[in-house]
Amino acid sequence: MQTSTETVIYNRAGQRVVSPDYLLFEAPRTKHFMTGSEAVKEAVKRASVDASVSYPITPQSEAAHLIGELWVEGYVGVYFRGESEFGVMSEIAGCAMAGARTITTTSGPGTLRAFENFPMWAGTRIPVQLVLMARGVNSPLSIQPDNLEVGFLLDTGCMIWYAENAQDLFDMILAGFVVAEQPDVHVPVITVVDGFFVSHTREAVMLPPDDIALPPYNPYKAPMPVIDAEVPPGRFLRDPFVMKSNYISYATHASWQWEVRSAIERSRPYAKHYLRGLVEEFGDPSAELVFVACGTAAAQSKEAVRLLEEEGIKARVIKLKTIRPFPIEELRQAVKGAKYIFVPEFNVVGWLEREVRRYLYGHSDAEVIGAPRVAGGMTMPAEVIVKEVLKLTGKEVKHVI
Amino acid sequence: MSYKIYEINEEFLDVMPQEIKDLQFKATWGNPKRGVMDLPYSKELIEEHSLCAGCPESMALRYILASLPNPEDTIIVNSTGCTSLVFPHIALHTVHSLFGNQNAVASGIKRVLEWRFPDKVKDVVVLAGDGATVDIGLDCTLQSFFRQEKITTICFDNEVYANTGGQESGLTVKGHVFKMAPKGKQWDKVPMWQLAIDSGCHYVARLTVSSPKRVETVIKKAIYVAREVGPTYVHLYTPCILEIGLNSDDGLDEMRQRDKERFAFFEYVSEPAKEVIERKKEEGLL
Secondary structure, three states: OOOOOOOOOOOOOEEOOOHHHHHHOOOEEEEEEEEEEHHHHHHHHOOOOOOEEEOOOOHHHHHHHHHHHHHHOOOOOEEEOOOOOOHEEEEEHEEEEEOOOOOOOOEEHHHHHOOOOOHHHHOOOOEEEEEEEEEOOOOOOOOOOOOOOHEEEEEEEEEEOOOOOOOHHHHHHHHHHHHOOOOOOOOOEEEEEEEOOOOOOOEEEEEEOOOEOOOOOEEEEEEOOOOOOOOOOOOOOOOOOOOOOOHHHHHHHHHHHHHHHHHHHHHHHHHHOOOOOEEEEEOOOOOEEEEEOOHHHHHHHHHHHHHHHOOOOOOOEEEEEEOOOHHHHHHHHHOOOOEEEOOOOOOHHHOOHHHHHHHHHHOOOOOEEEOOOOOOOOOOHHHHHHHHHHHHHHOOOOOOO | OOOOOOOOOOHHHHHOOOEEEEEEEEOOOOOOOOOOHHOOOOEOHHHHHHOOOOHHHHHHHHHHHHOOHHHHEEEEEOOOOOHHHHHHHOOOOOEEEOOOOOHHHHHHHHHHHHOOOOOOEEEEEEEEEEEHHHOHHHHHHHHHHHOOOOEEEEEEOOEEEEEOOOOOOOOOOOOEEEEEEOOOOOOOOOOOHHHHHHHHHHHHHHHHOOOHHHHHHHHHHHHHHHHHOOOOOEEEEEOOOOOOOOOOOOEEEEEEEHHHHOOOOOOEEEEHHHHHHHHHHHHHOO
């Protein structure tokens, strides 16, 4: 709380600047009923955002419109529509390099059209935030929810966080800037939600007041010099070419790649604090049947735990909030005592199953089952998850059609 | 802006090559009347740069760098290609991000700098080859003109993708045999200067770099107009002597030849741009 001896600071929009901890944990919250897209607007409104560039693609368009409204209202400094996702992610890079706290949104094929930019963002160490409302990418054309594109993004050098619902999304966007902008982190953060399931459905969201906001971004704290011709050191190419064929250039390139990945690792303690842990556990801690999931698959798994309880089967859910960094230790701890690990997913390839297997190899005797898996916009009814479990036990249950 | 940006860390001064030190000690910062006449006494680009011996692009770069009216507050955005190879060899703020997105990156930088520093002049100049400007990056280039971004776009037209080994580009002359056009290019050279006019540029010029003084005037006009009015475009012929089979001392002659034909000097000035140019002339800056 501010006291009379303290100087009250306001951001450019006239909001009172408060600490991230106050905004995220201490400020009184009131209940509002809104879509995921509107939750994005509410987060951006409290984030002292400097710049945003937009391009239409369903289902993220509404969130992008709402950021535009915030620009009109004076909450966002720079806003315009770019020429394509490739153009937008490039413009976003320019905004961030010039010292702006920058956010944009995209979905599905737009993500892939823009793809070349994401490793460039990471390599340039700009703390851009991309809100990804995941959607199908394959032919035949689909605008339906599907999170296959996240599998492509995992190794771009960006942090990947995954929100389960509108509340998660609101809190993660605010925390995302705070963590991404830590000088020892300073890499982009991609905040993912399952498109439509979260972006277009209304739910109760607890919001702090809108006259308080995050402290503005200070580009002079960045580990890479900001491109504004104001502060040394400035004589550099961003980024220097390492194209000469010799061991020094190979080593330079390789060490920079490792540095970007180390930066993601260094985000762990911050993410742990601002997200209240990298995983969330739900259900009976003694259960041998465990669901490992993220996004709405985690929500559906929680529902499945309730159904299974009625059938006398104990189960629990480990929801992953961050995929990059992957909560390795948290997961290994949480699955102790597990016999069966189900990984329900909203994509055809099962990228989360791959990740879970990779990090549990040699650390868990549990059987990992990459199921159920839906794609192309299908929902994942809790009954389908239950059915997968029952296949294992051979038990018939009334909930399953 | 800060001149300190262009200073070498004192502790490194004794190990720095003389050429790099010259970039600092023989620079002509802080003088809007600087120009190509300073070149014999100043240093803009080190001698051991990455371009081929006799490359006209290196001439172009030296003239452009010498002519920037406000180098200490100028950001150069470049793209993948021969141009990008020389940027580690100059002492200016430069950005290389990807291939073809230079005008988009420049748009973001310009808008944020204008917003962060409303009372300061920050020039943003795009400098890229014909492949980046007219082929892979044409969308970003034209859209930045449509959006009236206040940036100067300079295209080094060498009529070929040079850095990747000589493939025909949108600016290759019809019929010319290059790699990936083994039967000769099938369609005409893209008239980019005309596209720039039609897309909303306020100052457009087409020329070779055979005349340094003319390059200086064009660059200054383009930057002053972009600063106050909107997008400007400069199209420079910088032949790839390697790919068209010329000796390293033939570049200047090649440009002088083309001066009289497809790169005959051409200039377009919009009404608002005319006003700026007249005023700058009165101020003695042009």
